[in-house]
Amino acid sequence: MPSQSKLLSITTWLLGLLTLVAMATQLTIHLRLNFSLVNFFSYFTNLANLLAALVLIATASLRLASRELSPALESARAVSAVNMAVVGIVFSVLLRNVDLGSLQPWVNVLLHYVMPVAVMLEWLLRPPRTRFTARHVGLCLVIPLVYLAYVLVRGAAISWYPYPFLNPAHAGGYGGVALYVAGIALVFWLVACLLLIVPKRRQVRNH
Known part of the structure; x- marks a missing residue:
């Protein structure tokens, strides 16, 4: 493995680990203030960053071991990249000026700014070899649609919503x-x- 590629893998592995530490830190604060554990994991930011961190660690570990990524892991990378891109966009457009309560500033910067950019860069610098189709685009919509349904049903039942734009x-x-x-x-x-156009363009250039 070239040194530059190895350095990128180490960096993404460490970033994934740092994200897990940040989330654990924020969860500890959340629970110390007697807030709900379910509410903590009802924020899409937390779910998306948890998935992104695990995917970064898994892909970096395999690359450091000079092993190929499976199609399933490449699909997970696609879902994670889409999730994190939207997290960055939605936060910047709709939530940047919202009171974030007990959220630590450094955790906020990491989860809402650094990770979306880092995951996108990792995706673009290392386009997947899997040939994606419309089915994969649909797969990327499953989690957010299920999440939105969950939030709206649960919110109507307990009168709590993680984001103001989902609160009637x-x-x-x-x-x-x-x-x-x-x-x-x-x-x-x-x-x-x-995002799923990127690997197709790479495949065209390689032929």
């Missing part, structure tokens, strides 16, 4: 929530389509 009381009713949901779903679809 702050979004102008369910009609306003529906517009936000449709917009976010569209962003997921567009990002998935754009």
Whole structure:
């Protein structure tokens, strides 16, 4: 493995580990303040960063061992890259000026800024060899759609929502929530389509 490639793998491995440490730190603070464990993992940012950290560690470990990534892991990379890109976009557009409560500033920067950029760079610098299709684009939409359904059903039951734009009381009713949901779903679809074009272009250049 070339030294530059090895350095990239070590860096991404360490970044994945740092993200797990950041999330554990924030979870400890969250529980110390008697906040709900379920609520902590009801934030899409936390779910997306947890997946991204595990994927980074897994892919970096395999590359350091000079082993190929399986199609399943490449698919997980695609899902993670799409999730993290949207996390960065949605936070910057809708949540940048929202009160983040007990969220530590360094954790906020890592989860909302550093990780989205890092995951995207890792994807672009190392495009997957798997040939993606429309089915993979659909796969990237499964998690966010299930998540949105979960948040809306649970929120209606307990009157708690992780994000103000999903709360009918702050979004102008369910009609306003529906517009936000449709917009976010569209962003997921567009990002998935754009990211899955990258490996196809690489394959064309290699032929």
